[in-house]
Amino acid sequence: AQKVTQAQTEISVVEKEDVTLDCVYETRDTTYYLFWYKQPPSGELVFLIRRNSFDEQNEISGRYSWNFQKSTSSFNFTITASQVVDSAVYFCALTSPNDYKLSFGAGTTVTVRA
């Protein structure tokens, strides 16, 4: 069985602060894929990133960065210099070649105050 844990339910920061969202996963598969999605107040799911288990390079995209550590089964997400538009629920998800289903974490609600 696959499992994703996002221990932080809610995070509130002031604009321009950095915020890191934790994601810990469990899987028996040696090959797997990790995802982050953003769900803004409008409700749609916005794909942010997909990471393969065999690629441990960290990634940066603008103000977003991801830290993938297989040793601790974590795939953390950092927003640098947060903005009000970053206010959303962020979901971490996991799947593998043997399972077409995505297993989602419960999500972390990020509120960025002006």
Added chain:
Amino acid sequence: NAGVMQNPRHLVRRRGQEARLRCSPMKGHSHVYWYRQLPEEGLKFMVYLQKENIIDESGMPKERFSAEFPKEGPSILRIQQVVRGDSAAYFCASSPLWNRDVGYGYTFGSGTRLTVV
């Protein structure tokens, strides 16, 4: 076809009525997946369909829920005799096929928010 289209965006039903949620996959996608997001929770897999076939419905409640993906037309998620606990956001995703080598090619729709009053 810009993406996965779901309609309606919002649906209000009284207890005991039927709810029909529609999902048109991206052009060229023949696989559809339905997920449910209960309030304050992450998304949970419900059902996986290919054209005219249900491949996996292990996440579907045993009663009142059904899904189809006909040869022509959108995929339909049908909830009969809705109850308050069915209030949730229902998301549809599509993919061209399940590609084991390159990981998952999901594209999600914007969801249908069902409110049962």
